[in-house]
Amino acid sequence: MKTATPAMARAINDRLALDLLLERGPLSAPQLRTLTGLSRPTVSDLIERLTEGGLIAAAGESGEDRRGPNARLYGLVADRAHVAGVDLRRESVAVTVADLTGRIVGSATKAVGGDLVDLVAAALAEAAGGRPLDTVVVGAPGLVAPRDGELVSSNDVPGWRPGLVASWRERLGVPVILENEVNLAAIAELSTGAAQGAEDFVLIWLGDGVGAAIVLGGRLRRGMSGGAGEIGFLEVDGIAFCNLVTKAVADGLDRAELAGRVAKGAFAFVTLLDPGLVVLGGEIGQEGGDGLAGEVAARLRELAPAPAEVRASTVAGNAVLQGAVLTALTLARDHVFSRVA
Template identity: 60%
Template sequence: MKTATPAMARAINDRLALDLLLEHGALTAPQLREHTGLSRPTVADLLERLQAAGLVEARGEYGEDRRGPNARLYGVVAGRAHVAGVDIRRTGLTVTVADLTGATIGTATRGPSPDLAGTIAAAVREASSGRAVNTVVLGAPGVIHPHTSTIAGGNGVPGWTDSLPASVGAALDARVVLENEVNLAAIAEHREGAAKGRDDFALLWLDDGVGGAVVLDGRLRRGSSGGAGEIGLLDIDGTTFCCAIDPAQVPDLTREELTSRVASGTFAVIAVLDPGLVVLGGTKGKEGGDELADQVEKLVASRSPAVTRVRPSTVRGNAILQGAVLTALDLTRDTIFS
């Protein structure tokens, strides 16, 4: 068994303190000692190191009747780094830029463009008000290979090329990561939505496209080629699941038929994965709310012995954008905090 070196112990303590400051906001040295169990000298040393590294700064004092070093508040330097999340659709794109604490700095939207890389770069610059960004996470439709970041069969987005991430990275001088948009929505659902605190769940995305995402043992699962969760290809009544619930394809679709077809897709997920929870996301999932989720849960329960909750998404706002920003923050913090 390896014994932790002093340098390793310091790194572990520093990261623990930074994570606590991100979770709770500004804290005093005594509060950090209480949360970490570390000694007074150890906390004093790590605060000195983190301030010297430009990661932590003093922010006034805690309480009006307390003065001195123990009353001083310390917080993460929010402007130390910035990240961007991008939700790319066939009809345009939306960008959110956040600081290192996760606070939103700005947003921007653009319509479709043949110069997609240039459009994304311009939107990020607008949302960041000219600030440099460290990491950009692109959320896009399609089966995205987890190792090559190429899309199998294309995705119908105007101006899309396999070199898009590299082109955006070069334009912004930033790290750029490409991820399937439903996977990003699942990350947001896991961290801030209906699946918070769950190790296993599946997200069924019911929007202008139909897809899914899988989280098992607390980890997003992409599959060997990125196709995990692509339930839109499932056969439902002689057509694909994607088309079976699309009003443009089935204009006379009743609420009962929609519920039945969503239940069929949900049952297929449960039969293979037994996730214990299925979240209905996207426009239809959110609009259907508890009523649709409860009806689907009852239909599934009549067919499956596996006890499964079905709940609507509870992520506020754009789940894809939120998942993209969360992913970009994780990557940036791992780099900067190390």
Template identity: 65%
Template sequence: MKTATPAMARAINDRLALDLLLARGPLTAPQLRDLTGLSRPTVSDLIERLRSAGLIEVTGESGKDRRGPNARLYGLVAERAHVAGVDIRWSGLSVTVADLAGREVGSAVHEPSDDLHAAIAEAVERAAGGRALQAVVLGSPGLVHPQTGALTSDSRVRGWRPGLPAELRRTLGVQVVLENEVNLAAIAEHRAGAAAGSADFVLLWLDDGVGGAVVLGGRLRRGVSGGAGEVGTLDLGLKEATFCAALEAKLTPAELAARIAKGVFTIVAVLDPGLVVLGGRTGRQGGDALAALVEEEVARRSPAPTRVRASTVEGNAVLQGAVLTALDLARDAVFG
């Protein structure tokens, strides 16, 4: 059995401390010792390493309201790296740039364009405001192959062409990753939405179109070709349950819930996820009332207990998932 080398042990300890600073904000050396269980000399060494690397800095002092020496507070240098998330839609694109702590520092939007490459590059550079980027994550409709990262189906986005992410990588000079937009929304839902704390769930996306994403065992499941969760290709009556279709058909809440439940029942029968989150405009606007109606309808059809919840992610879930994914990439690169 292999044992950790001193260098590996230092890297593990450094990452543990950095993750704690990300999660909890500035901490003192004694707090780091308590939270990590590491010895005083080990914590002192890692603090010096991280300060020398420009990853942490002194942000203040703790204990100013008591007698005795104050303890220094150490915080993450959030400006050490920046990332961009891009939500590409038929109606245009949106960009958010965030620092290493996940705080938004810039944003931009762009109208639909036949030259999508130029539109994305311009919007990203405008949102970055001169800041160097560590990673850019694009969210787009369509199947994204898990191994190649290429779009394997027609996204129907104006100006899209094969090889676009690679072109952007060369233009921007930064890592560019493409992901299905509903998968990114599921990542946001899992981290900070209705599915937080749930290892298994399905996000049912009901907007202008229909989509889905599957998370099992705490991991996003893409399938062999990226098609996992693509319930929009099935004849489940869900197209009539999207935001636009429901408005046009003037469906009552009960009628809308019945149509959604038909699709949810099929998902539950195959995956038994225990939780289905209703996302997109239909899910958000329907809220808890619609989710409760769908849950009741599903319970009448299925013996598998299933909670149905409305999305609770504030704002653009796809964009938030893109930023979160880019932050994972950047932190792995910067933190080691």
């Protein structure tokens, strides 16, 4: 067994403390000792190290009776880094910028038109308001190749072209990650929505576009070529699933007919993966609410050998943007927190 070096031990302790400060807010040295199980000298050293590294700062005093250094509260320096989430669709691009704690500090929306490098750069600049960005995550339709982070084939966003991600990176000078938009919505669902606490689930996205995302063992599964969850290509009764449940089609169906169609698509995931939970997202899933989810669950019970709960999405606001910001924050925190050891 490899013995941890002093530097490795410091890095582990620092990250433990930083994660606790993220989760619980400002904490005192005694609180950090209690939560981490670390000794007084070790906690004192890490507080000094993280303060000198610009990652934490004094944030007032606790209400403890005993005053002095141990009563001082320490919190993360929120503006140490900023990240951006981008939701790029056929008609518009929406941007949200957050600080290291996840607090939203800026946003912008622009109509799609012209060069996408210029468009996204302008939207990011407006939302950031002069703040330098550490990481940018872009959500867009299509299969994203794991090997290079570019689309496998072009999507229906006007102006999309090969090498766009590389052009964004060169223009912005920061890491830019492209992810399928439904995958990002699933990350938001897992963090703040109907899939909280679930290790396994499938998100079926029903709206202007149709797709799905798979989470197994608490991890997003993209597949070898990024095509996991592309349910729109699945044939149901001889017709592509995407042509059966789009917003334009669904608006002309009663709930029972729509539920039957959705259940046939969900059946493929339930039979092959046995996720135990199916979340209905997108405009149709959210608007259908518990009523649609209940009818889909009833139809699934008639079709599938494995039981599956069906829930409507409960993510408030733009799930794609939220997933993009959450992904960017994870990457930025790993980057920023690793600078101090």
